[in-house]
Amino acid sequence: MADEELRLLDDVVRSLPPVPLNDLLSRRLCPQCILRIFGKYGPIYTHYSQISTILSEVVGHQPNSDDPLLKGSTNEDGICSVCYGILQFIYVDEKQALVNKGCAFDVAASICELARDEGHQVDCFSLEVSIPPIILENDDTVRLYMKEKYSSEDWFQEMLQSEAISVKDALKLSITNPLETLLGVKSGSSAFRVRLTYTSSERPMKIDNGKEINQASKKRKTGFGNTIGGNRSDITETDTHLKQCLDSLQEKRSINSLERKISACCLAVVFSRTPIYIAGRYLKYSRNVSQSRWIIDDERMGEASVEEIVGNGILPICRGDNYKFHAAGREDIDVRMLGSGRPFLLEIQNPRTLPSESSMKEMELKINSLEGKLLKVKNLKVVDDQCWTLMREGEAEKQKQYAALVWISRPLVDIDLLTISSLRDLKVLQSTPVRVLHRRSPLEREKMIHWMNVEKISGSSQYFLLNLCTQAGTYIKEFVHGDLGRTHPSLGSILGCRAEILQLDVTDVKMDCFLTE
Structure with a gap:
């Protein structure tokens, strides 16, 4: 303890009136409690043993080794009241x-x-x-x-x-x-x-x-x-x-x-530590990987999930307690996520290590090197918690592009190509699909099909590749087959025939926010 601090402490303690000081000591108040009751402020509270010694001198009491005021006493009877x-x-x-x-x-x-x-x-x-x-x-x-x-x-x-x-x-x-x-x-x-x-x-x-x-x-x-x-x-x-x-x-x-x-x-x-957020994009190459962990009656659906692959790859490096996975929209388990990838945020709870730029690269390499090559991540970076709000706000405005392998019940003709490609900003009314009614409210939503075009498949008259850009939240499979009339208009009703999607890929997710590439 510096001499200047000791003099300051001595002055503070000796400024206390002796009678109430003795009174409070007799009530078994510790020196710190006495000082704070008298409104004494500053770093003096660090020096417990010195306060005890000076207090003893002020009240004319000579402490001994058993005095509870002295440093080192572990007698519970000496604990401040x-x-x-x-x-x-x-x-x-x-x-x-x-x-x-x-x-x-x-x-x-x-x-x-x-x-x-x-x-x-x-x-x-x-x-x-x-x-x-x-x-x-x-x-x-x-x-x-x-x-x-x-x-x-x-x-x-x-x-x-x-x-x-x-x-x-x-x-x-x-x-x-x-x-x-x-x-x-x-x-x-x-x-x-x-x-x-x-x-x-x-x-x-x-x-x-x-x-x-x-x-x-x-x-x-x-x-x-x-x-x-x-x-x-x-x-x-x-x-x-x-x-x-x-x-x-x-x-x-x-x-x-x-x-x-x-x-x-x-x-x-x-x-x-408050959660940290790691942003990036993921690409999903498998048609048997769900976005989030999917368990029904104790049985896993699919061979893995994006949530687990990304979370288990990043969590050990940040040494957090747990993680939460947030994505800008979702795709079905049998839909691949290609192109530029889907934006996501991984919320790491109570991280013990703050990831550096080099550790970001290590995370990417670890996930992208996993056996099976089910998934790839890119552009990993630490962002602030406002990015969660930005991603949620951007969901309503974002556009998604798809490539779908479609079958129709009659041969495709040239007029069909012109009809499809001429449609711009087509408004579609979609009731909650039959396949998700068990877990989602029955609502009617208006969505926008911004544009479509068709690529013929050589040697086939009833199969073709449909490229389309839609508003976020559009049910693509239902737009194609109509979902028993619950989506109107549908591609099937536009062409006047049955239509089914055989395979579907997301090829681009555009967001006018921090995750836009």
């Missing part, structure tokens, strides 16, 4: 063992070690703290006690000008700088979050109407100037209600009740 050890850096770990880290730096070191063990890549971090409601109740009890006993003192009026600091904020002040030093990064608004969750077996006391006592001050701002009254003579409505609640508890919860034996809080440390 307000913060339950949180600001003393004492807690119960996941193995139910009592741990005393003694100083903020040691707490930060254990957090960093855990982050390294879990393999998190940290470029910045935000610190989140959750404390049990009983701590808030303890704060209310002490502050009301201070007001009732010392409100006539001059120093108390000065203290009203300072905002008391919560346990949560005091803990952040203690360990943020050590975390920044050990992790080698700055804290702030970040996608990577370090969350410390403290829990206690003790619950806030109940008042007559069954609500928790700290609900009385739920909407107030923490601090003497707000919690305990804003001026010398008035008690706010919140304070009046709070006092009534406290009075109704009688012996159940009073300042004296803070002197009972206290157990330390349990601490759980969880790291999380």
Whole structure:
């Protein structure tokens, strides 16, 4: 600890009035809780052992090795009656063992070690703290006690000008700088979050109407100037209600009740990162691969899915917990996706590694080298979460091109070619197809066939290749055969004969958004 910091800490502690200081110490409040109740702010909360020593000198008390104020004590009787050890850096770990880290730096070191063990890549971090409601109740009890006993003192009026600091904020002040030093990064608004969750077996006391006592001050701002009254003579409505609640508890919860034996809080440390999105395009070469995982009665439909091939190829490299696959539209399992490919987003949940440009290439190579060559991906890149919105918004405007092998019930003649190719921006009304009625609402949709043309197949008069461009969401198979009249007009009705699709490929998906090539 630097000499300048030590002098600052000494000045802060010695500025506290000795009588209430001794009073709070006798109520078994830890040094950090005393400082924050007096509204003292700054990095002083990191230096627990120095605060304890100076406090002991100010009140004329010589500490010994068993003194709970001293660093290193693991006696549960020495745990703070307000913060339950949180600001003393004492807690119960996941193995139910009592741990005393003694100083903020040691707490930060254990957090960093855990982050390294879990393999998190940290470029910045935000610190989140959750404390049990009983701590808030303890704060209310002490502050009301201070007001009732010392409100006539001059120093108390000065203290009203300072905002008391919560346990949560005091803990952040203690360990943020050590975390920044050990992790080698700055804290702030970040996608990577370090969350410390403290829990206690003790619950806030109940008042007559069954609500928790700290609900009385739920909407107030923490601090003497707000919690305990804003001026010398008035008690706010919140304070009046709070006092009534406290009075109704009688012996159940009073300042004296803070002197009972206290157990330390349990601490759980969880790291999380907001999802990252990897965008790209996929090409599907198999007519036996569904877009998403397809299981019916515990039986897989198709030999694989685009979702699983892409997700399982990318997830291990990002080292995430899970993934979600989002595509710009979909094709049936027996329809190939060719041409420029279909745009997709892969949402990686809680990734531990942020992919680099080189790792993007590694992902592409890994997926494209899979045995069977069922699928290919290209143009993989990390994008922000706004791209999900852009892709959804672009679905209504996008156009798709298809190539279909079509059979008709009579020979194809030249006039058919002219009829088909002359149609532009043909409006089609489609009721929900019979084949998907079991899983989709019965609706009627208006779709647009932008253009069509026909390529003859040598040696065949009833088979031909139909190329067409349509609005997104058009049911192509139903447009060709009419779906028992549920699609009108259809290619069959236009030609005046039966028509069926034998094979269908998507050849292009155009989107006027970030995924347009």
